[in-house]
Amino acid sequence: MKARIWGARGSLPVALTHKQIRAKLVTALEGAIGRNLDSTDKVVDYVDNHLGFEVSGTYGGNSSCVEVEAWDTDTIHEHIVLDLGSGARPLAGSKLAKYGPGKPQTYHVFMSHLHWDHIMGFPFFTPAYIPGNRIIIYGCHKDLETAFRRQQEPISFPVGFQQLGATIEFVQLTPGVPQQVRDVTVTAKLQLHAGDSYGYRLEQGGKTLIYSTDSEHKLDNAAERVAFVDFFRDADLVIFDAMYSLADSISVKADWGHSSNVVGVELCQLAGVHKLCLFHHEPIYDDAQISRVLAETRRYAEITGEAPLEIVSAYDGMEIAL
Structure with a gap:
């Protein structure tokens, strides 16, 4: 994976x-x-x-979109995508462009939530316009289909949802109930965020990837802490919302629905995670600031951890093999 x-x-x-x-x-x-x-x-x-x-280099500027390669997609014509922020456009343009008309593909898209920064790439997701393609959008929100259709209404976008050439399906998930995609098991977990968001645990062949963005963690909620440690348990990779500093996340930006690098380290250390990827970077941070956060996070992990925890900072184009 x-x-x-x-x-x-x-x-x-x-x-x-x-x-x-x-x-x-x-x-x-x-x-x-x-x-x-x-x-x-x-x-x-x-x-x-x-x-x-x-x-x-640069950490980039596109909003949330992660591709999970779980098999040889030239042989098995199915793909897994986590969220459809503006990063969905370069995904479609550079990686998926070779699968044009006459090469039907299936795309399994798992949505953390329906805020605009996580769906805004869909109108520019080329596979949606190609007849023969099948796009299955999974999520735990009851308004899943409504959100995608609404952003392509005439007042917001010139191409209506009904004009898309691909077959678009919506699948309602239940948190804690696994969804099977070939040999990948995907399990959703409710997270604290305005309007709710959901993290995903993807398991295949003894490897585990966690995608946990747009999630706030209250330090005084012991039960929630234990639940997330269990959710992260022994993961090979955790992609984690580290948008704020700890000080900001518990003061001026409390209840804004995001977490910090320090909380990410602590949860991963308790869960025995192998690699932590800092994600969902604050838009006002430049590359130098994000690099400083990464260096500080690594120092904190070295001081507080008994077992080694590898820490990286996500950038557009990054590849992480499990």
């Missing part, structure tokens, strides 16, 4: 500004002074091995 991050931002998409790109260029060129970068190989080595990711 492999996770591909196509959208890692929270709340709304963002883009690098002229000022931010200029700052990266200045930092990179300053660091190049005296390095005698007179060949392509030297330049590539400098960019890849001497610049921090916050300078040489």
Whole structure:
């Protein structure tokens, strides 16, 4: 099983500004002074091995969308997608474009919730326009179908839902009741968020992936803490909403429906998780700020953990093999 991050931002998409790109260029060129970068190989080595990711790359700006590759999709024409934020557009454009008309595919889409940043990519999800495709949208919300149809009404979008060429189906899930997708078992869990959200536990061949975004964790709720530790138990990878600092999540942004890097570490340590992926980045954070959060999170885990916990920060285009 492999996770591909196509959208890692929270709340709304963002883009690098002229000022931010200029700052990266200045930092990179300053660091190049005296390095005698007179060949392509030297330049590539400098960019890849001497610049921090916050300078040489970017965490990206698309809102939540994660592809789960559970089998060879060139042989088995079925795909698993978690949420359809704006990251669904590059997923369709770069990864799924080869499956055009005449190559029918089935897409299993599991929705954490129905807020706009998690469904806004659907009108630009090319597979939905291709006859012969089958798109099955799973979720625990009773208004699942309504949300998707409403955002394509004429006042909001020029292409109506009824004009989509693919067969679109909606499946209502019950939290705690497993849903089978070939040999992948998917189980939903209710999370604390305005209007409710649901995390997903995906299990296949002894590997476990947790997708838990848009979830607030109250530190004084012991029962909820135990429930999430059980949900995360022994996972190979937890993709976790770490939008806020702990201080913000329990003060000025309490009840906003999101969590922190510190809570993510503590839950994963208690659950025996192997790898934690910080996700749903605050849209006002630039690449340098996200890198600082990652470094601080790793230090915190080293100080507090008895067993090693690998920690990464999600970026658009990231691949994580389990």
